[in-house]
Amino acid sequence: MAMNNVGRPSAPIAHEAAAPTTFSGARGLLQPTSLIFETGSIERTGVDLPPTKGLKARLSGLARQTSTGNPGLSEPEAMRHYVRLSQRNYAIDLGMFPLGSCTMKHNARLNEKMARLPGFADVHPLQPVSTVQGALGVMEQLSHWLITLTGMKGVALSPKAGAHGELCGMLAIHAALDAAGQSHRRRVLVPESAHGTNPATAVQCGFVVDEIKAAKDGRVDLDDLKTKLGEDVAGIMLTNPNTCGLFERDIRTIADLIHGSGGYFYCDGANFNAIAGRVRPGDLGVDAMHINLHKTFSTPHGGGGPGSGPTVLSDALAPFAPVPYVIKLADGKLDLVEHEDDSDGQPFGRMVAFHGQMGMYSRALTYMLSHGADGIKQASEDAVLNANYVQACLKDHMSVAFDGVCMHEALFDDAWLEGTGVSTLDFAKAMIDEGYHPMTMYFPLVVHGAMLIEPTESESKASLDAFIASMSGLALAAKSGDTARFTGAPYHAPVKRLDETRAARKPILKWAAPITPAQIAAE
Amino acid sequence: MRYLPHSTQDREQMLAKVGVSSVEDLFVDVPELARLDGPIHGLPLAQGELEVERWMQELSDASISAGSVPFFCGAGAYRHHVPATVDHLIQRSEFLTTYTPYQPEMAQGTVQTLFEFQSQVAGLLACDVANASMYDGSTACAEAVVMAARVTKRTKIVFSGGLHPHYRRAARTLAKHSGLEIAGLPIAVNDEAAVLQSVDDTTACVVVQCPNVFGTLTDFTELAKAVQAKGALLIAVFTEAVAFGLIKPPGEMGADIVVGEGQSIGNSLNFGGPYVGLFATKEKYMRQMPGRLAGETVDADGNRGFVLTLSTREQHIRRDKATSNICTNSGLCALAFTIHMTLLGDKGLKHLAQLNHEAACETADAVSSIKGVELVSPNFFNEFAVRLPSNAAQAVEAMAAQNVLGGVPYSRLRPEPGFDNMLLIAATETTTAKDIATLTDTLKKVI
Numbered sequence: 001m002a003m004n005n006v007g008r009p010s011a012p013i014a015h016e017a018a019a020p021t022t023f024s025g026a027r028g029l030l031q032p033t034s035l036i037f038e039t040g041s042i043e044r045t046g047v048d049l050p051p052t053k054g055l056k057a058r059l060s061g062l063a064r065q066t067s068t069g070n071p072g073l074s075e076p077e078a079m080r081h082y083v084r085l086s087q088r089n090y091a092i093d094l095g096m097f098p099l100g101s102c103t104m105k106h107n108a109r110l111n112e113k114m115a116r117l118p119g120f121a122d123v124h125p126l127q128p129v130s131t132v133q134g135a136l137g138v139m140e141q142l143s144h145w146l147i148t149l150t151g152m153k154g155v156a157l158s159p160k161a162g163a164h165g166e167l168c169g170m171l172a173i174h175a176a177l178d179a180a181g182q183s184h185r186r187r188v189l190v191p192e193s194a195h196g197t198n199p200a201t202a203v204q205c206g207f208v209v210d211e212i213k214a215a216k217d218g219r220v221d222l223d224d225l226k227t228k229l230g231e232d233v234a235g236i237m238l239t240n241p242n243t244c245g246l247f248e249r250d251i252r253t254i255a256d257l258i259h260g261s262g263g264y265f266y267c268d269g270a271n272f273n274a275i276a277g278r279v280r281p282g283d284l285g286v287d288a289m290h291i292n293l294h295k296t297f298s299t300p301h302g303g304g305g306p307g308s309g310p311t312v313l314s315d316a317l318a319p320f321a322p323v324p325y326v327i328k329l330a331d332g333k334l335d336l337v338e339h340e341d342d343s344d345g346q347p348f349g350r351m352v353a354f355h356g357q358m359g360m361y362s363r364a365l366t367y368m369l370s371h372g373a374d375g376i377k378q379a380s381e382d383a384v385l386n387a388n389y390v391q392a393c394l395k396d397h398m399s400v401a402f403d404g405v406c407m408h409e410a411l412f413d414d415a416w417l418e419g420t421g422v423s424t425l426d427f428a429k430a431m432i433d434e435g436y437h438p439m440t441m442y443f444p445l446v447v448h449g450a451m452l453i454e455p456t457e458s459e460s461k462a463s464l465d466a467f468i469a470s471m472s473g474l475a476l477a478a479k480s481g482d483t484a485r486f487t488g489a490p491y492h493a494p495v496k497r498l499d500e501t502r503a504a505r506k507p508i509l510k511w512a513a514p515i516t517p518a519q520i521a522a523e
Numbered sequence: 524m525r526y527l528p529h530s531t532q533d534r535e536q537m538l539a540k541v542g543v544s545s546v547e548d549l550f551v552d553v554p555e556l557a558r559l560d561g562p563i564h565g566l567p568l569a570q571g572e573l574e575v576e577r578w579m580q581e582l583s584d585a586s587i588s589a590g591s592v593p594f595f596c597g598a599g600a601y602r603h604h605v606p607a608t609v610d611h612l613i614q615r616s617e618f619l620t621t622y623t624p625y626q627p628e629m630a631q632g633t634v635q636t637l638f639e640f641q642s643q644v645a646g647l648l649a650c651d652v653a654n655a656s657m658y659d660g661s662t663a664c665a666e667a668v669v670m671a672a673r674v675t676k677r678t679k680i681v682f683s684g685g686l687h688p689h690y691r692r693a694a695r696t697l698a699k700h701s702g703l704e705i706a707g708l709p710i711a712v713n714d715e716a717a718v719l720q721s722v723d724d725t726t727a728c729v730v731v732q733c734p735n736v737f738g739t740l741t742d743f744t745e746l747a748k749a750v751q752a753k754g755a756l757l758i759a760v761f762t763e764a765v766a767f768g769l770i771k772p773p774g775e776m777g778a779d780i781v782v783g784e785g786q787s788i789g790n791s792l793n794f795g796g797p798y799v800g801l802f803a804t805k806e807k808y809m810r811q812m813p814g815r816l817a818g819e820t821v822d823a824d825g826n827r828g829f830v831l832t833l834s835t836r837e838q839h840i841r842r843d844k845a846t847s848n849i850c851t852n853s854g855l856c857a858l859a860f861t862i863h864m865t866l867l868g869d870k871g872l873k874h875l876a877q878l879n880h881e882a883a884c885e886t887a888d889a890v891s892s893i894k895g896v897e898l899v900s901p902n903f904f905n906e907f908a909v910r911l912p913s914n915a916a917q918a919v920e921a922m923a924a925q926n927v928l929g930g931v932p933y934s935r936l937r938p939e940p941g942f943d944n945m946l947l948i949a950a951t952e953t954t955t956a957k958d959i960a961t962l963t964d965t966l967k968k969v970i
Contacts, residue, residue, distance in 0.1 A: 033631075036639055036865050045871035047606060049952065052877045055884050060902040062740045062771045064873075069646040072868015075608055082636070082862060086617035089632035093616030099625070106526055107620050110572050116610075119583030124596040125795030126931045127587070128923045134586035135794045141582075148565050160658035160796065163838070163850045167697075174700060200838035200848035204669075206700040209843045247552035278550065283557040302613075302855030303633035304623035304815065306658070306797030322696070339938065349696030353599055353661035353689040353784075354795025366579060372569035373562035375524045381546045382527055382534075388549055389537040405541070405549050432629050437622075443839070460528035461537060488823075493628040496823035500627075503820035503832040507809065509652045510642035 030494060031084045037511040039081070040071025046078050088494045089303070090437050096459055096467050098390075100409045100440035100452025101195070101243060103273050103295035105383075110370065111299070111363035120362045125354035129336055135358060136334035139326045142361045145368045146291060146310055149376070150272075151282025154318030156325065157310045158356035162270060165290025165309025166201040166237070168322060168351060172288055172313060173235050173264045174205050175320040175348035185234040185263065191220050193244060193444040198237045198268060207234055214446045218244035218402040218411075220254060229257060235264035240284070241271040243444040244402060245387065245409035245452065255285025264288065264317070272296045273456075274384055274408035277377030287314040293357070297364035308360035319345035324355055382457035383408040386464060390455055393468040397475035401447045408456070414449025422478045424449040426486035430477075433485075433492045434470045524569050589792055589928065593958035593965075595886070597906040597949025598736065598931040599660070599687055599762040600795060601787045603875075604953055609789050609862045613855055623815075623851065627830040628822075633854070634829035637817035640861040647767050647864075647872075648781045649774030650803035655815040655831075656857040657800030657849070660784030661690045664730065664760050665697040666813045666847055667780045667802065671728035671756045672703055673846070674811050679704045679725045681718045684711035685735030687762055688937035694730070703727070710939050712899050712908060715741040722753045728780075732760040733773065736936070737947070738883075738903035740770060747777035756780060764788050764801065765951075766904040768876030780804045788867075789859030799856035810836060813847035875952060879905035882950035882959075889963045890948060895970065899945070906949040908933070913970050915946040921969035922962075929962055 025032035057063060073081060090097070097104035115121060119134035129136065143155045156172075159165035170188075177185050188202040191212045199209040210228055215221040219242065236258050240248045248254065255265050267281055267289040273296040281289050293299045293308040301307075313321055324338040336355070340347045371379060384407050391400060391410035399416040414424050428438035428451075440452040455464060477485055490497065529537075534546070543549060550558070562568070570578075589602045596602070613619065617632060624630030624637075637655040644653035657663035668680050680703050682691050695705050706721050708714075718729040729750050733741050747757040759773035761783035773781040785799040786792075804812060810833060818832035838845040867875060883905040891898040895912035911918055915932035922929040933945035950959075 033635070035635070037642065040865065040868060042869045045868045045874070046608075046866035047871045047875070049871065049874050049878060052874065053881050055881045057769075057880065058884060058887075058902050059770055059880075059904070060740060062742055062902070064767065064769055064771050066649065066772075066775065067646075068643075068767070068772075068869045068872060070643045070864060070867075070869050070872070072871055073865050075606075075866065078862065078865050079608060079612070081865070082612045082618075083615070085632040085635055086612075086615045087632070088630075088635075089617040089621050090626075090629040091617045092620040097622065099622055102622055104620075104622060108526060110575065112614060112619075114576065114579045117579060117583035118588035118590060119586035121791045121793055122588040122590050122602075123586050123794045124589055124594075124602065124792050124928070125600055126596055126598055126935055127589075127928055128920055130920070131587040131923050131928065132794065134582045134584065137582045137585060145566060148563060160662060161849075161851045163848045164658065164662070167848060171696070171700065195850075196837075196839035196842045196845070197848050197850050199843035200841070200845040203843045203845075204697070204700065204848050206702065247550070249552035249554070252554050252556070275550075275553070277563055278559060279553055279557050280559070280563070284554070300619045300855070301622045303618055303621050303630070303636075303858065304655075304854035305851040306799075306853045306856055307851050308797075338935070341938075349699075350689065350692040351662075351696060352659060352693055352796070353687065354659075357796040358794035359791075359797050362579070366575060369567070369570055369575045369578060370572070371524065371526070373564075373566035375527070375569040377562050378524060378527055381549075382529055384549050385529075385534060385537055385541070385546060388541045388543075392541045405543070405551065407549075428626070429628070432626065437629060438626055457527055461533040463528075490628050494631055495628055495826060495828040498627050498822050498828045498830050499820045500830050500832065503818040503830045504835070507816070507832055508819040509638075509809070509816055509832075510645045511639070 033084050035511055036071055036073060036081060040073045042067060042071055044074060045072040046075040095435055096463055097437040098439050098453045098455050099437060100454040101270060103454060103456060105298050105456040106458040107298055107300040111366040114366040115359050115362040120358060133334055136326050138361050138365055140334055142365045146312055149276055150289065150312045151280030152312035153315045154313045154321055155310050156321040158322060158352050159290060159309040159311055160352060160357055161305065161307035162290055162292040162309045163197040163201060165311040166197055167204060168311040169266050169288030169290060170201055170205040171348045172317045172320040173266065176317055177234055179346060185232055187232045188234050189228055189236040191238060193242060193446045194237060194239060195243060195268060195270065202237060218246050219248050222250055225254065225257065229261040233261055233263045235266055237266045237268060239268035239270060241274045241407040245406040245411050246402060247407055251284050270295060271408060274380055276380050277373060278380050287317050293360045293364040297367045299360045299363040306357055306360065308357035320348050321345065322349055322351050323347045379457045386455040386457060386459055389464060390453055390468060394471055397472050409452055409454035411447060412451040413447045417478060420478045421483045422486040424451055426489065427474065427478065429489035429497060430474055430486045432490040436467060592926045592928055593961045594928045595930045595948045595950060595962060596928055598936060598947050599784060600792055601763055601949060601951055602792055602953055603787050603951050605789055605791065605863060606866055608866060609859050612862050613859050618858055624831060631828060634817050636858055636861055638819065638829050640857050641817060643861055643864045644801050645803055648803045649772040650781050651806040652809050653801065653803035654812050655817050656852040657802050657814055658853055659796060659798040659800045660762055660782065661693040663782040663800030663802045664690045665694040667758045667782045668694045668698050668728060668730065669701055670811055670813060671758060671780065672701065674808055675727045675754065675756060677725050677727035678702060679706060680727055681721045681729040682707045683715045683718045683731045684708040685715050685737060685739060686730055686732045686760060687736045690760060710942060712737045713739045713901050716746050719746060719749050722750055722755055726755040728756040728758050730758045730760060734763060734766055734904045734906065737908040738900040738906040740902045740904065742771065743776040743778060758782065763905060765876050765879055768872035769880055770904055785860050789863030790856050797853060797856050799853040799860050811846060813849050815852045878952040882952065882954040883907060886948060886950040886954065886959050889959050890966065893963060893967050905951055906947060909946050909948060911944045911946055911970050913944060915944050918969045922965050925965050927961060927965045929966060
């Protein structure tokens with residue numbers, strides 16, 4: 001049916017003028033947006049509910065007399081509001097998202113479907129255990145996979161995110177030291193390249209942080225480490241592969257040194273996706289390691305959570321795992337240990353109200369079952385290959401921070417931008433115009449103007465080649481003095497560069513009705 | 524393997540460009556003794572969608588889902604109806620498969636919804652400011668306790684006897700390592716105000732709950748004044764966010780920090796997670812808050828936009844001096860919350876809350892009409908406690924055997940002498956007259 005343009009064929013006509021601003025505020029397919037507080041109404045609702053019965057309230061006079069001030073939208077209005085907003089987001093499903101250290105890999109929709117099965121999604125955390133055997137089965141199977149992949153003794157599933165997993169591991173170390181009469185050990189060694197969560201976690205557990213220097217090759221400076229060992233050292237928090245995207249080749253030595261001085265080895269498992277299925281952290285001397293299910297096992301990042309940070313533990317630390325945890329009874333039925341007094345071990349406590357992130361467990365388990373031991377290994381290898389390919393193709397255009405092969409992410413510094421008038425930030429903003437989410441910038445701190453690129457295994461060679469071509473083009477533009485392309489970027493995003501300084505100086509953290517001319521007149 | 528795009532030829536070409544002969548050469552830094560010769564033993568190999576789906580379905584079938592039976596469990600997690608629009612929208616690629624909005628120019632969808640979320644939460648709880656969410660209610664409570672110690676520079680924490688025992692345990696786990704001293708009051712159905720007697724000049728905060736774990740409602744207005752007069756903060760906890768469609772919000776009672784569980788709005792039971800912790804406070808404590816914050820600003824053209832802000836509180840800037848080690852929020856659950864809240868609006872929320880209250884009133888009348896069953900909550904919103912003539916955990920097991928999920932025995936949360944017969948029963952808009960009749964009949968038979 002071509003009735004709309006019969007006799008009026010459309011053909012492009014060349015125009016000289018710049019694109020006019022529109023009367024609607026739209027830019028073609030990009031629709032204008034507003035806040036729900038501007039379009040909604042206190043009287044409107046998008047939910048039809050059965051009538052109330054007018055029963056006498058039993059609130060002892062505590063009935064709410066005020067409005068929440070929250071407007072409602074009808075269902076079509078709400079749908080349009082959120083769909084329009086969604087179109088102002090970039091996403092993995094749109095294009096490559098090479099945010100280093102964040103592992104933005106494909107999120108399979110089978111995982112979403114499985115997480116919504118009623119035996120996992122529509123069960124209450126305090127139903128009798130006899131009625132939640134399916135949900136407990138997911139937890140038991142996930143534990144089996146995590147323990148087998150890491151070569152560790154036990155796993156605490158309940159931590160709600162990576163940083164929460166760090167807390168779990170460090171609290172287990174704290175408890176183990178206390179139990180051994182080693183409560184004077186309160187100093188934790190943290191490399192200066194570490195994620196900010198590491199020192200923050202250590203402090204939250206009552207430890208003090210002592211920084212270890214990075215060596216010239218981007219790894220832990222062994223000599224500095226040796227001088228920091230001592231009677232008061234509780235342990236080390238080390239990311240491996242580290243935040244420079246490098247495998248700590250002296251990791252066994254580091255583990256031996258720490259153990260030899262009476263401390264524990266916490267490994268930040270944020271980068272486990274580089275080695276999963278190929279290397280077992282248990283073989284490296286690790287005592288505790290959190291695993292970000294939202295990175296390695298592709299549970300969706302959701303715009304900033306929910307995450308999930310199960311923490312695997314060595315023989316020495318497993319008895320101190322927090323409650324609750326799943327056990328298998330003699331008859332094959334699964335049970336939960338929910339109270340510290342009911343435990344055979346010495347749990348350091350409880351971290352959350354219930355059992356952790358069930359919705360993430362079922363997604364991660366689905367990922368594991370789909371990939372299998374062979375697929376997980378292949379995924380790690382492809383992730384490492386992709387990062388090395390990007391590094392090899394860009395090394396002549398940008399300055400690689402450290403020589404040699406990398407693991408799952410390639411790290412560049414800003415030496416190559418010197419004298420161009422373009423900063424790492426400007427370069428990142430120009431990538432937005434190219435249709436890519438920028439890499440992680442200014443992290444790790446040990447590299448000046450860091451640019452950390454993690455392609456993940458989900459990218460095809462064609463996708464990587466397109467990215468490399470775009471990055472090379474930008475690099476040449478920066479060096480040839482096309483500064484405005486960077487300093488004014490982004491030009492093609494839904495908004496221009498945003499003023500973050502202003503947001504922090506006078507914080508506006510919630511909507512407030514604009515002051516009307518009548519109110520001003522009345523004052 | 525359907526998720527991995529490379530062909531063997533692709534891999535070979537890429538290895539050649541890197542300048543190595545095999546993928547093994549990329550793992551040269553791994554110590555010899557830790558190198559494996561093939562896929563890890565003891566795990567199955569890759570499977571297709573059909574096989575995986577069949578396996579997971581079989582596992583799911585081993586649970587009794589809440590929607591398939593008369594259902595009355597609460598105690599911190601509640602079964603509500605979630606509109607189909609909510610689950611559709613949160614599965615849009617642009618929301619589901621994006622990251623924390625570190626590059627706000629390409630994440631306005633996420634940051635604006637967080638800004639709207641914060642505004643809705645502040646309105647719901649009647650507080651000055653709310654953050655962009657926490658992991659869940661219990662971790663929000665733990666962070667509030669640590670924040671109160673930071674604000675007051677004091678060390679003693681007082682928990683009421685009506686605080687959810689798991690919240691108490693989770694807060695204790697975090698607080699004890701921060702050098703804080705915990706004073707937990709005896710379990711009490713209706714004595715939230717007793718916390719005042721334990722306040723001294725070392726007290727950082729008191730933690731009370733409304734509705735409390737027994738469903739009891741308390742007005743904290745006078746308590747808040749008294750606690751603040753002694754230089755401590757009042758932390759008000761809740762586990763059922765729908766309540767504030769009907770009952771006086773903690774902000775109006777003068778609470779300094781309000782924390783709780785937002786699962787009830789937009790989110791499924793999910794066996795306890797992921798959920799969405801709500802965290803709100805007074806403006807003067809804004810810079811002491813943990814967690815992410817979205818704020819309004821302008822772009823280079825002067826147009827309105829939104830960014831994450833006040834990040835100098837956070838670990839990636841402050842490292843060991845951060846307000847918390849928290850590095851994420853509960854983004855997608857917060858999105859579900861805000862979409863559901865937008866569909867409800869003030870009017871719908873109040874209506875929904877009224878339906879919940881009425882369902883609980885009818886359930887309480889029916890259950891307490893059973894001989895030997897005593898309603899112990901003096902007032903309530905959608906959850907109440909009853910004392911059975913026999914052990915509540917056994918009664919719940921016996922009801923489950925007859926496909927009725929009849930509530931949560933208090934002993935499940937915390938074994939406590941004298942509370943073995945206490946049963947917590949919740950009703951929501953999903954509860955039908957038939958469910959109530961079945962519960963009553965079944966409970967009668969098992970006690």
